[in-house]
Amino acid sequence: MRGHFNYLRPDCVTECLDMLDQYGNETAILAGGTDVMISLRTGVKKPRIILDISRLPETRQVEPYGETVRVGSTLTYSELIDHPVIRQEFPALCAAMGCVGSLQIRNVGTLGGNIANSSPAADSIPPMMLRDAEIIIQKKGSSRIQKLEKLIVGAYSNTLEPNELITGIILTKIKKGYRESYQRIGRRKSLSIARINAAILGRLNDSGVIEDARISVGSVAPSPMRMTNVESHLKGRKPELKTILEASRMIAQEIIDLVGVRHSTEYKQPAIAGLALKCLEDVFLDSSVN
Amino acid sequence: MTAASIKEKQSLIGTSVPRIGVDGKLNGKALFSNDVAPKNSLWVKALRSELAHAKIESIDIKDALNTPGCVAILTAQDIPGNNSFGIINKDQPLLAGSKVRFVGDPVALAVAISEDVAELALSKIHVTYTELASIFDPEESLAPGSPFIHEKGNLLGKRLIKKGAPELAFEKADVIIERTYQTTCLEHAYLEPDAGYAYFDSDGKIVIYASTQNPHYDQADVASLLGLEADRVRIIQTNTGGGFGSKLDLNTQGFLGLACYLLKKPVRMVFSREEAFLCTSKRHPLKIKYKSAASKDGRLLAIDVKIMGDTGAYASYGLAVVSRSAIHATGPYEVPNVSIESVFAYTNNPIAGAMRGFGVPQVAFAHESQMDLLAEALGVSPLEIRRRNALRLGSTTATKQELTASVGIQTCIEAIAPHYEAIRNKTNSKDSKKLKGVGLGCMMYGIGNTGTQNPSTAQVELQSNGGIVLYSGAADIGQGSSTVLIQIVATELGVGAEKITLVNADTGLTTSAGATSASRQTYISGNAALDAARKLKEAILTEAATMLKANRKKLYMKNGNVLDSSGVDSSVSFEQIANKAKREGRPLKWQGFFDPDTTPLDPETGQGKPYATFAFAAQIAEVEVDILTAEVTVKKIIAAHDVGKAINPESVKGQIYGGAAMGLGFALMEEFIPGKTVSLKDYHIPTFSDMPPVECLIIEEPEPTGPFGAKGVGEPALIPTAPAILNAIADALGSRIYSLPANLERVMKAIHSGASKMKFRLNQ
Structure with missing residues (x-):
């Protein structure tokens, strides 16, 4: 049955934080609503208050700041994909956001919402993890900044308190010589949740040796994960096909070792390796661009 | 003239x-059926069983009736007429009386001033059940000692077709291919979930506005449920947002008729997507054991086919699928020796009923896979083996019906042949991680009901x-x-x-x-x-x-x-x-x-003239398989359909485009898992981005008994697509998938078991 609730729409962050301070425990925060509306309908969430944060001006800006860009949390995927700075600095994130649901969903869904929902299959999270994403979290009277990896602690689970609000995301700009790639597998070509997704960022030095490699894989564990062992394994090597293949298999093996062999392993193990290979080839083997 | x-x-x-x-x-x-009800209509909602098989001990409606705004709670004992309906077998109660047979079986209705109140009232109905052993597999259902789902037993029906001397032909054959194919439950997923509105008119007739495919059947069954003469019930079909077979059943009409009749008030009902998923009919999952024999020169000698179908808790159109799947098991080919047995059983799964093609899409997957396997074994091309065996004027079908006119399968095959050769001859892409394949799918389809007056x-x-x-x-x-x-x-x-x-x-x-x-x-x-x-x-x-x-x-x-x-x-x-x-x-x-000229089929041999005319088709699918991720992309579909005469060519094309989309879903992604699949969030149907260009080739072999030569195309449009896609995947990978859908997992398995064409392997 449809629940009954009060609807509040603050005009600024301060007002919003006041409301959260007062009603946080009985509130569902609505930005784009692409997750909240579904849980309201199914009855998974029965809040007394819906707090609509979609029109807080302070959370709707993209602000470059030195080596970083501060991205407002309630900007929609479509707004971000169309934003020149985001397009320029975050190609893998743009590719990932372009895979979210359908155009209708991208027109209302927000980057902050994707983080707060903390789905294991969130498209935007792997590419953000590679850019040292830090999340700006505010509550009445104070604010904190937490690394994205630390914020998400499990499937649909994070460190946000009921009186807290994500107001922005700080992402590091792409550095010279870096390339990145985002790939995902879905059960159909659009409107599907990622079966597996991965983002890889890297750079070769002047002698063609891998100087930096960062790998994040989603939909395979309770939360998207960095593959630090494989990252260090790659550093200092030349990106020959053999090396890349080996790294792809290592990524898959490490994930399977972590989550255990299951019914889905027969598919997932080769598919993770295959997806990783696509990303690694994209980043390291075709260096003609950039 | x-x-x-x-x-x-x-x-x-x-x-x-x-x-x-x-x-x-x-x-x-x-206006659709949920748009026509006036504001003062009462809302009808059904309480549905959460158990698959259970005896109903008691239903306590006291608390529910006390819900403010609840007007009535109705159970089986309130039904004035015959509490059983169904288009072929009347085995389905409108509201379960003594027991429930699947998760979703309706037990009671709440009638209330609003949808919310009706739902609240339903939550206060207390049903006491004694759980019974449940069966979810048709073979288990027919095994000796299985608990009975219906009093008459668990066999829905059986169809045998015998022609020639198949045993002898298998002995003499040069090639024999024997495989088992499995398909799953599918949801129709029409755009408009079921809805309706009913009121009493000034003549004392119950008028029901419904989203339906069969108003006159609805009228008869609603009248029978209410114990009325048929003319006391009037069914008006509203605009209907698709049906694909599921709206042949009484989905809301019976409930609306009952509530309107007993309360003498206007009532409305609308299913949520979840309710439509839970309780409306599904496509029959079939297990098909298929054995084919051919001679060296690529001629079919015999087939031996055993079909086991799961009809779920109630019959719906199940018997039609029993017969039609058997009759069409040969495909559009002349087979001199035939042994076909089609057996369907009741289980405690969701009801399986009519769905675009009545079992033929399932058997087409099997017969078209068999044709490719035979071609491979004989060293002839998939196109050639179809040419050699396709029905022509004077051919006889499995039921020994002689085809005397409008046999367009050869013309369909010739229409796609140049396209097929052209795709074949295209060099494979340089990207060794994306393998291309091309496949054929052919079909025949009897127009109208099977071996019966219609x-x-x-x-x-x-x-x-x-x-x-x-x-x-x-x-x-x-x-x-x-x-x-x-x-x-x-x-x-x-x-x-x-x-x-x-x-x-x-x-x-x-x-x-x-x-x-x-x-x-x-x-x-x-x-x-x-x-x-x-x-x-x-x-x-x-x-x-x-x-x-x-x-x-x-x-x-x-x-x-x-x-x-x-x-x-x-x-x-x-x-x-x-x-x-x-x-x-x-x-x-x-x-x-x-009334088309048909004769009933002989119960022992299946001989007879089940249909007055047949539609034919041949389709090509071109696919690309990403061997790293097992994703399949269908690049192109070319569809030649013999429709007799296209009275409205754009409508014919519309049917073909839609059929191809449904066929693509059947091939690659659609799977309804009872108890798990809830809504469109977990039941994937193709989107616009999954669909390739579809090229229609309309073939017109006039049917002398048809209006201006026309036959039909609604179901034929869907049937060849999945077989063509599956054959294309097998062509790409050099290994074949025998269970639908060919999802990521099955394709990955095929990639790793296939060898012949694989140029690139991750574990090299």
Whole structure:
């Protein structure tokens, strides 16, 4: 049955934080609503208050700041994909956001919402993890900044308190010589949740040796994960096909070792390796661009 | 008939007259069954079993009745008539009385002032059950000692077809291929979930507005449930947002009729998507054991096919699927020796019923895979083996029906042949991680119900203003039958389509046209409408001959006038004719009738003439398989369909595009898992981005008994697509998938078991 609730729409962050301070425990925060509306309908969430944060001006800006860009949390995927700075600095994130649901969903869904929902299959999270994403979290009277990896602690689970609000995301700009790639597998070509997704960022030095490699894989564990062992394994090597293949298999093996062999392993193990290979080839083997 | 008169006659035949009512669908003004109820209607909601198989010990409705705003709680004991319905077997209770047989079986209804109150009331009904052992597998269901789901036992039905001497043929064969194929439950996923509205009219009739494919059947079964004469119930079909077979069942009509009858108040009901998923019928999952024998020269010698079907908790259209899957197991090929056995059992799974193709899409997956396997074993091309075996004039089918006309499969194959060769000869892409493949799928499909009378009727009336009214019981559920019927009548009477007013699918105003199913409305109701139009035409010409004092044989109709072709400059309008006939008391409303020429099948051998005519098709699918991720992309579909005559070519193409999309879903992604699949969030149907370009090749081998030569295309459109895609995947990978859907997991498995074409391997 449809629940009954009060609807509040603050005009600024301060007002919003006041409301959260007062009603946080009985509130569902609505930005784009692409997750909240579904849980309201199914009855998974029965809040007394819906707090609509979609029109807080302070959370709707993209602000470059030195080596970083501060991205407002309630900007929609479509707004971000169309934003020149985001397009320029975050190609893998743009590719990932372009895979979210359908155009209708991208027109209302927000980057902050994707983080707060903390789905294991969130498209935007792997590419953000590679850019040292830090999340700006505010509550009445104070604010904190937490690394994205630390914020998400499990499937649909994070460190946000009921009186807290994500107001922005700080992402590091792409550095010279870096390339990145985002790939995902879905059960159909659009409107599907990622079966597996991965983002890889890297750079070769002047002698063609891998100087930096960062790998994040989603939909395979309770939360998207960095593959630090494989990252260090790659550093200092030349990106020959053999090396890349080996790294792809290592990524898959490490994930399977972590989550255990299951019914889905027969598919997932080769598919993770295959997806990783696509990303690694994209980043390291075709260096003609950039 | 002179050539000129034929030409005149066919003026609207083969032209894409715009779809009747299309503007309302485009501008959103068309009213669907959930839009027609007035605000004061009471809401009806069903309480559904959460157990798969259980005895109902008691139902306590006291608390529920005390819910403010709840008007009534209805259970089986409130049903005044016969609490069992079903189009073929009446084995389904409207509300479960003694026991529930699947998760979703309705147990009680709440009628309340709002949907929310109705739901709240339902939550206060206390049902005490004793759980019974449940069965989810049809073979287990038929095993000795299995608990009975229905009193008569768990066998729904069996169809045997015997022709020639298959055992002998298998002994002499050069090649034998034996494989087992498995398909799954599918959800129809029509755009519009079921809904309806009912009220008592001033004559004391129960009027039910419904989203339905079969208003006259609904009328009979609702009346029987209520213990009333059929004419006390009137069913009016509203605009219907797709059906694909599921809206042949009584999904809301019975509940609405019951609540309206008992409370004498207007009532409405609408299913959520989840409810439609939970309780409406599904496609039958089939397990098909298929053995084929062929000679060295690539001719089919024999088949031995064993089909095991799961019909779920109730029969619905299950028996039709039992027979149709058996009859069509040969595919569009001449097979001299045949042994087919099709057995369907009840289980505690969701009801499986009619779904676009009645079992033929499932068996086509098997027979088309077999053809490719035979071709491979014999070293001939998939195209060639189909050419050699395809039915032709004079061929006999598995039921020993001789095909005497309109056998277009050879023409379909020849139409796609150059495209097939061209795709074959394209060099494979340089990207060794994306393998390309091309596959063929062929099919035949019997138009109309199987081996049984399934007539249609229609009336055509000339009104005093010269306008024509066509009355047909045929429900247009989006496939375009209304437009086709108008084109037929307009052409016969020499008027424009705009001169015809259609009254359809209203049991108060029309007589039965039978179900909108089995791809039958163009052929059967088209013929009934044509018959009525011809009779009216005769009457009009007779009147005109008298009025013009002319030779009746020289008269012809054009633009609402009767003219004399003998050079005399005289004419009389339909309006003048109507007025004169009316004054003199002569009838201007004529009844048409058509029942296809069929005979029942012999119960032991399956011999008989199940259908008066067959549609044929051949399709090509071109695919690309990403061997790193197992994703399949269908790049192109080319579809040749023998429709007899395309009365409205754009509508034919519309059916083919939609059928190809449904076939792609069947091939690659659709799977309804009982107990798990809840809604469109976990049931994937193809989106726009999954669909490749579809090229339609319309083949017209005229059917002499069809209206202007037409047959049907609704279900045929879907049938060859999945087999073509599966054959294309096998072509790409060098290894074959035997269970649908060919999802990521199955394709990955095939990638790792295939070898012949694989140029790139991750674990190299």
